[in-house]
Amino acid sequence: MIYWFSSTGNSEHIAMRLAELLNEITIEINHNTEIEKNSKMIFVIPLYFWTLPIIVRNLFDRNSWVYNEEVIVVFTCGGYIGTADRDVKNLVHPANSLVYQLPMQTNYIVWHKLDDDKTVCDKLEKADVELESIASQIKSSISTYHSPFYLMPLGKIFKTLYEKQRRTKLFYTTDKCISCKLCEIGCPDQAIHLIDGKPQWIKNKCQHCLKCIHRCPKQAIEYGKNTVGKRRYINKDKG
Incomplete structure (x- = not known):
């Protein structure tokens, strides 16, 4: 069984490819997901600040794990997963855990700009090859x-940053919004609701997956000033 969570399609694409390679079935992770316990459970998820998205962390937290269960996590990331393996081991202890990093195109345009189309394509092709390994x-x-071991303090700092970034107060919409409701429908936390035809963030925190930003057809959603003028990203194979 392969469980996956994805906002812009990277992890979904990898989960589907991995399912073909391993002859497994896939399940998308939401807040109501229940894990079907067996000897080998695989999770394909994006890396957020060197750790797991809160929706996946909560899923791991509400399950009990035993020694003969093997928990496998494939992190899709922009380059390096840092101390994410230690978070997995802490959450699924005393079960066995295996962690893999798979660099792809980052979608975190709050801090980064997207690469040019050719570089993006090259990265995704390289990821598909690496996935076979x-x-x-x-x-x-x-x-x-x-x-x-020496990266542990840095990992704690990144997790603190993630909690800070999860606050929704910096999200807003511009006049380009056409009230299509895609952001409201697609939000994994149901944190967005259209009020008077415009999206409003009705919860103080969310996954900070940026799905609303990247999938808005008019690029009408921003996060503070950091995303203004930046290209959006969708994995074209699973967009």
Whole structure:
């Protein structure tokens, strides 16, 4: 079984490809997801600030794990997953856990700009090739990723930053909004509601997945000043 969470399609694409390689079925993670316990459970999720999206963390938290269960996490990321493996091990202890990092195109335009189209394409093609190696390692229960101990303080700082960024007060819409409701419908936290035809963030915190920003057909949603004028991103294979 492969469980996945995705906002712009990277992790969804990888989950579907991995399902083909491993002959598995897939389940999208939402707030009501229940894990079907078996000897090997695979999760394909995006990396947020060197840790798991809160929706996945909560899923892990509300489950009990035992030694003979193998929990496998493939993180899609912009480059490096830092101490994310330690968070997984802490959440699923005492179960066995294997962690993999799979660099793709980052969608975190709050801090970064998107690469040009050719670079994006090259990154995604490279990720598909690397995924075949990861699939082979999963079959053999082998993972070579282990974050160094000295990065732990930095990992704690990033998790604190994630909690800060999860606040929704910096989201807003511009006059380009056409009241299509896609942001309201697509929000995994149901944190957006149209009031007088315009999106309003009705919860103090969300996943900070930026799905509303990237999937808005008019690019009418911004996060403070940091996203203004920046290209949006959708994985074209799973957009």
